[in-house]
Amino acid sequence: MKKQPLYQVILNDIKNDILTGKYETDEQIPTELELAERYHVSRITSKRALAELENQGFIYRLRGKGSFVKEAVARKVSGNKTDILFIMPFPKDIGFGNYTQGIFQAIEGTPYRLVVQSHESLTQESLAEIIEHYAGIIFYPINRGADLEMLYSLYLNQMPTVILDKEYEGIEFTTVVSDNQQGGFEATNFLLRTGLKKVAFVSSQPIMEISTVRERYLGYLKALHLQKNTSKTLFEDSGHETMGNFVDDVLDQSLNEGIEGLVAENDLVAIALINQIKQRGIAIPEELSIVGFDNIQASELLEPKLTTVGQNFTEMGLLACQKLIEQIESPLPLCETIVVDVDFIERETTKKIKR
The missing domain is CATH 3.40.50.2300 (Response regulator)
Structure with missing residues (x-):
């Protein structure tokens, strides 16, 4: 963890005193000089701390008189809800x-x-x-x-x-x-750059109901468009009883339609696909490539390890x-x-x- 700047230490201490009720509405807090002496810093540092407190709405300042606690802040933190x-x-x-x-x-x-x-x-x-x-x-x-x-x-x-x-x-x-759309784009674009011609998007839920999945799908469509690839396929769960049933249907259709790569809605769907693909004896990635989304811990522990889009x-x-x-x-x-x-x-x- 990075060491906090000195002005931030002062700012946090005063903020804490306000939030915990040490200073009441309109009560004066220590001056620039008093803070500089208390924390053994320059007045420039203590002045910056007070300026930040004012910017954040914790205090108001009166020329020649000092700094005081704002009423709105005191009212918001009443009851010590922290x-x-x-x-x-x-x-x-x-x-x-x-x-x-x-x-x-x-x-x-x-x-x-x-x-x-x-x-x-x-x-x-x-x-x-x-x-x-x-x-x-x-x-x-x-x-x-x-x-x-x-x-x-x-x-x-x-x-x-x-x-x-x-x-x-x-x-x-x-x-x-x-940036879900960018992630969907990068996943699809990578598969296309490996030479695949038929890439499908797999979602275990309706894409119009989930904004994140919809954005990933839009990224998929964008990559196809920029590569002038018109072979788009969406596998969207329409009410299967289990994930296993849905994955089975996806793989059956993929094999029938000559799909070469799958962009999964997330890593959990990708892992379910991989497990079923391995059971069928299909070679990954030689016969079918898979990309997930999220970079959960299991994606790296899997055999083979999952190519994915990592979120921070x-x-x-x-x-x-x-x-x-x-x-x-x-x-x-x-x-x-x-x-x-x-x-x-x-x-x-x-x-x-x-x-």
Whole structure:
């Protein structure tokens, strides 16, 4: 972990004192000179800390008199609500991205604490309790329909909320997402550059319901378009009882249609495909190439190792928490969509690019 700049240490200490009630509304905080002497720093450093506190809406400054706690901040943090809730939909043992690592980085040096709750325990009844007890929420939705009502309730109650991974039009919350379209493009473009002519996109859920999957599919279409390849195929689950049944159908159709490569919606779908392909005795990547999405831990432990698109989960968690804290502490928070870059990771389930 990087050592914090001295001005940031001062800023965090004063912010903590305000949030925990040491300083009340309109109460004066230490001056530039007093802070410089207390922390053994220059007045330039202490002045920067106070300027940042003013920019973040914690204090107001009166020329010749000093710096004072803003009323809006004191009102927002009344009741010492310093717990941030991360609603996480997938089990801890799935090997999925470490969002929490980034969140912990964001709250270091602040009074905030992280609480993680599974999506399964979230109900409309528990929502009122969450709004009462938490300072803000980082929400990772499962799908648009199931979570729309809850997110809108949070919005109507003016609950500081940041959404991870998916976008919800019509609800003004900051969203942090990966560059899913670029990832879908890079995965497809790579397969085409290895000499494949017939590449299909595989989704275990309706692409129109999930913004992340839809963006990956658009990236797939873009790559085909730029390569002037008109052989597009979408395998979209239309209600199979199990993932195994869906994968079987995908492989049957792929073999019948001469598909040479598959871009999977995510690593879990890709792994299911690989396991079934191996059972059928089909050579990977000689007969069929596979690319996943997410770079979960299992993708590298698999035999053969999965070529995939990596998301920067830590960076996403960090940015989501930083933006949430801004919402909590700002009287007029800015809502925005933040797109985080992805990385294409070449492993063993794809051929080498032809030179």
